[in-house]
Amino acid sequence: MTASVTTERDGRRGDGGALTESWDDPPPSAGGPVARALAPLRRLGRWLVEEVAADRERWVLWGPVGFGTGAALYFALHAEPPWWSGLAAVGGAAVLLIGLRRWLAAAILALAGLVVALGFLVAQAETARVAAPILTRELAGAEVTGRVMAVERRPGAVRLTLRDPTISRLNPEETPKAVRIRISDRHPPPAPGAMVRLRASLSPPAPPAEPGAFDFQRRAFFMGLGATGFSVGGAETIEAPPVTGWSRVAVWFEQARGHIAARVAATIADPVEASVTAALLNGEEFAIPDATMDAFRFSGLAHLLSISGLHVGIAAGILFYVVRALLALSPWIALRWPIKKIAALFGILSALAYTLLVGAPLPTVRSVLMTGMVMGAIMLDRDPLSMRLVAFAGLVTTALDPEGMLGPSFQMSFAAVVALIAVFERISEPMAVWRRGFGWFGQSLIYVGGIVLTSVIATLATLPFSLFHFQQIAFYGVLSNMIAIPITSFWVMPWSLVAYALFPFGWEAPAVIAMNWGDRAVIATAVFFAGLPWSSITVPAMPVGGFVAVVLGGLWLCGWTRPWRWLGLVAVLGGLASPALVARPDLLVSGDGKLVGVRTASGRLSLSAKSPGRTGETWLQRDGTPQAADSWPVSGGGADGRLSCDALGCVYRLHGRSASILRLPDALDDDCGATDAVIAAVSARGCRAPLVIDRWRLRREGAHALYVTPDGVRADSVRDHRGDRPWTASRP
Known part of the structure; x- marks a missing residue:
């Protein structure tokens, strides 16, 4: 019995570590039928161990993956675990690691468990840290007083974020720490840092539009927002002590963002071009008109507007x-000072300043961490580009904002970077040898080829995340990025740095105008490609299981260097195919019961309202259909015979089953005993139907998805999907 596994790598024998007792096959004469039957498994085990041992330099990359897995497990729970559970998991894993430290394979498994437990604990601790009251009922005409910490300019409106508000009709212990209120742009917006008073209608943060849809309620909880609303009037500024501490710095940068937006609007006459230019300078993309945002989204260029x-x-x-x-212009300085390291320090400082100016969104924080490590490696004379760099940035970013890991910004930015580094790790050396001897023309072609390859890799890497979060494919994304990214890199961003330097003196107009020339070209590129046939299509929503398979398969493919990495491609392809294996609901009911969607014989949804709002748009988007089927009939039957309506309500029939959708409560007595399901926006207590979805159930459980089968009607609610967590407090 050997105590280690030896591997062949680069023509040399190396010790892979004592991962197992022995994987040597027994001699043919040894053992019986069982031993011979287990021989293939032993050979498979030996092969796996050899692969793991040969790739031991990549083991460290799986630390952030385990940490993120622990955080994801915490958010996947349907009930909040006891406060001590995370500590107990970390302590138990640590004790296990100490006890098994002499057996490498067991110690590695225990270390993996410890990393997962740490991710779980950090997510649990972050939830406890940000916990704050959430509004549980709608308040109409409430008087709200608070300090303005953010001013977001939008088409026709301004959105204010008020910190530490006081709200009439709410006790202090019920009052959220922050609220977000929209006011009309007819009223002058208050300055950041000002204390204001206004009268507004407030609502709890919106729950998911259907089971599995984006959970803004959870995101708002971790942002500190406990209510959203609108005000028909303006905001009155009142006297209050000035802000102090870190809040003062945040207010200063918020004021700087507003100052930049105002100066850009004064310099550029076209409002669309001004909004795009301002977004690249201060990170505020909210002011960009919806039509322009759609053009960027359908052309695959939306990432250029998100800092x-x-x-x-x-x-x-x-x-x-x-x-x-500039430092090299002086021979005395160049010969005596480490100008490369000084320049790297300025690069770090510029990245920090830029991040604070644009509001520190999660992808920017990730990039600052990576940029800081690249520049730090230059200062320490180390290799600045490696997969370990991305691993460190992912670990720190997840620790700072565990919930942000579940969002598209985090996932798409890391997916693109991981895929690019994984590919260029394998082709950089051959390309360096290949490009030697090329002249300027050949070098130019190689540069263009590099842009094409980068666009293709980034597009393919982010495609699964776009499918999961947005159900969208931009077919011309590679071509549009080949045009827009060089313009942004070599024209727009250099002029933006010049504009930053000139803003304090009021001389920024020439630089902003020059920057806008590039922005105009990028906008034209987006509009052109978005207008082409089949520029973008929507597809049905990917199930969570399929998405997990894609993520793990992609990490496996990029995380290892040995041939077994290609096993990850199987998981990726399986995850991409998963939407075809999942049936969409036959009926959908909104959280307030005012909107219902039914599936027609064509497979499309028909909605009960002509203006379905954001809820209906989400249903159609997740359904993979840009438009709804014909609207509901006022009376009589629908085109396909599944839906029939009268003045009291509608009945949906499928597979010999029926669901009654009430318009008026007068139909309760008849329908409760005649249909398999009753859907009503009013109270239906006492209804004897097998399935009753009424006002009270909707208030407790949120939106519902119904599946009609020959055996009956099955319901799945938002509450069934996400459970009872600190951010899911149901209304009374």
Whole structure:
């Protein structure tokens, strides 16, 4: 029996560590039928161990994966675990690790459990840290007083975030820490940091539109928002002490963002171009009109408007080379000072300043961490680009905002970076050898080819996340990015840095105008590709299980270097195919019962309202259909015979079963005993139907998805899907 596994790698024998007792096959004469039957399993085990041992340099990359898995497990729970559960898991894993430290394979498993437990504990601790009251009922005409911490300019409106508000008709212990209120742009917006008073209608943060849809209620909980609403009047500024501490810094940057938006609007006459230019300078994309945002989204260029790693990396890189070039102009300084390291320090500072100016969104924080490590590696004379860099950034970003890990910004930005580094790890050396001897023309072709390859890799890497979160495919994303990214990199961002330098002196107009020329080209690119046939299509929502398979398969594919990494491709393809294996609901009911959707014989949804609002748009988007089927008949039968209506309500029939959708409560007596399910926006207590979804059930459980089968009608609610957690407090 051997105590280690030896592997062949690069023509040399190496010790892979004592991962197992022995995987040597027994001699043919040894053992009986059982031993011979287990021989293939032993060979498979030996192969797996050899692969793991040969890739031991990549083991560290799975630390952030385990940490994120622990956080994801916490959010997947249907009930809040005891406060001590995370500590107990970490302590138990640590004790197990100490006890098994002499057996490498067992110790590695115990270490993996410890990392997962740490992710669980950090997510649980973050939930406890941000916990604050959430509004549980609607308040009409409430008087709200609070300090303005954010001013978001939108088409026709301004959205204010008020911190530490006081709200009439709410006790202090019921009052949220922050509320978000929309006011008309007819009223002058208050300055950031001002104390204001206004009268507003407030509502709890919106729960998911259907089971499995985006959970804004959870995101608002971790943002500290306990209510949202609108005000028909303006905000009155009142006297209050000035802000202090870190809040003062946050207010200063918020004021700077407003100052930039105002100066850009004064310089650029076209409001669309001004909103895009301002978004790239201050991170506020809310003012961009919906039609322009759709053009960027359908053309695959929406990431250019969301301040992310691309912008931070370009800004830091430009300043790095500019500072280094300026210092090199002096031979005395160049020969005596470490100008490359000084330039790297300026790159770090520029990335930090840019992040604070644009409001520190999660992708920007990730990019700042990576940029800081790249520049730090330059200062320490180390290799600045590696997968370990991404792993460290992922670990820190997840620890800072565990819930943000579940969002598309985090996932898509990391997916693109991980895929790009994984590919260029394998092709950089061959490309360096291949490009030697090329002249300027050949180098130009290689550069263009690099842009094409980068666009293809990033598009393919982010495609599964776009399918899961947005149910959308932009077919011309590679082509549009080939045009827009060079314009952004070599024209827009350099001029933006010049504009930043000139804003304090009021001389920014020429730089903003020059920057806008590039923005105009990017907008034209987005509009052109969005207008092409089949520029974008929607597909049915991917189930969570399929999405998990894609993520784990992609990580497996990029995380290892040995041939077994290709097993991850099987999981990715299986996850991408999963939407075809999941049936969409036959009926959908909104959380307030005012909107109902039924599936027609064509497979499309028919909605009960002509203007379904955001809830209906979410249903159609997750259904993979851009438009609803014909609206409901006022009376009589629908086109396909499944739906029939009269003045009191409608009846949906499928597979010999029926569901009654009431318009008036007068139909309760007849329908409760005649149909398999009753859906009503009013109270239906006492109804004897097998399934009753009324006002009270909707208030407790949220939106419902119904599946009609020959055996009956099955219901799945938002509460069934996400359970009872601190951010899911149901209304009384």
